[in-house]
Amino acid sequence: MIYIKTDAEVELLREANQLVSKTLAEVAAHIRPGVTTRQLDTIAEEFIRDHGALPGFKGYAGFPNTLCTSVNDEVVHGIPSDYELRDGDIISVDCGVILNGWNGDSAYTFAVGDVKPEVLRLMEYTRASLEAGAREAIAGNRVGDISHAVQTKAESGGYSVVRTLVGHGIGKHLHEGPEVPNYGKRGSGTRLDRNLVICIEPMINMGTKNTRVQSDGWTVRTGDGKPSAHYEYAVAVREGKPDLLTTFEYIEEVLIKR
Numbered sequence: 001m002i003y004i005k006t007d008a009e010v011e012l013l014r015e016a017n018q019l020v021s022k023t024l025a026e027v028a029a030h031i032r033p034g035v036t037t038r039q040l041d042t043i044a045e046e047f048i049r050d051h052g053a054l055p056g057f058k059g060y061a062g063f064p065n066t067l068c069t070s071v072n073d074e075v076v077h078g079i080p081s082d083y084e085l086r087d088g089d090i091i092s093v094d095c096g097v098i099l100n101g102w103n104g105d106s107a108y109t110f111a112v113g114d115v116k117p118e119v120l121r122l123m124e125y126t127r128a129s130l131e132a133g134a135r136e137a138i139a140g141n142r143v144g145d146i147s148h149a150v151q152t153k154a155e156s157g158g159y160s161v162v163r164t165l166v167g168h169g170i171g172k173h174l175h176e177g178p179e180v181p182n183y184g185k186r187g188s189g190t191r192l193d194r195n196l197v198i199c200i201e202p203m204i205n206m207g208t209k210n211t212r213v214q215s216d217g218w219t220v221r222t223g224d225g226k227p228s229a230h231y232e233y234a235v236a237v238r239e240g241k242p243d244l245l246t247t248f249e250y251i252e253e254v255l256i257k258r
């Protein structure tokens with residue numbers, strides 16, 4: 001179902017998504033070689049509960065944790081564990097909260113220590129593909145305009161776009177309509193109306209676009225073992241320019257000090 005929000009509801013969604021942004025910054029401050037993904041998960045859960053919210057993913061469709069932590073060739077939906085981050089890893093941290101009944105959802109891919117230049121380039125292109133997609137989230141455009149912009153940017157770097165997972169509407173439910181694929185044709189798909197709120201979340205692979213689900217039933221990996229990156233914004237569709245409900249500024253303040 002697609003639910004167009006009122007202006008007041010967009011502000012409630014902004015509060016939820018700002019809390020996700022701050023939670024990811026709290027996680028960012030603890031990312032280093034030797035930390036376990038379970039420790040990051042605990043930090044996030046405590047931070048969210050301390051701010052009067054609930055972890056949005058924990059228990060969602062049976063997912064066991066607060067964060068999805070996806071390392072290197074893991075695309076998304078990695079389950080926090082005793083795995084200790086190593087120098088040279090990259091990790092996508094995806095976080096959801098429920099604040100006053102409204103969902104926030106955002107993801108950021110972090111470098112752990114010294115990451116190979118070709119992997120940093122994958123991260124840069126993935127981030128740029130998100131920004132390119134978000135610029136199209138304006139009233140009167142269609143979902144395909146976002147999809148096309150993401151795909152064009154990612155493929156211009158020589159990368160492939162994951163097809164098996166897509167972005168989504170967000171509101172009282174974590175996943176609402178419409179689906180927001182990261183590939184597609186300009187001018188196609190659902191029309192973007194003012195105050196539609198969507199999550200745009202490119203998952204971009206260095207090698208094959210194909211993915212497989214690990215035997216835990218959750219972790220999605222690349223088909224060839226090459227790395228994947230993932231960034232996600234919640235965006236309210238507005239006239240003329242998109243209204244980003246997510247900000248990466250808190251994360252980047254933390255990263256710049258390191």
Ligand code: MG
Pocket residue numbers: 105106167168199201232
């Ligand atoms: Mg999402």
Ligand code: MG
Pocket residue numbers: 094095105106107201232
């Ligand atoms: Mg997410």
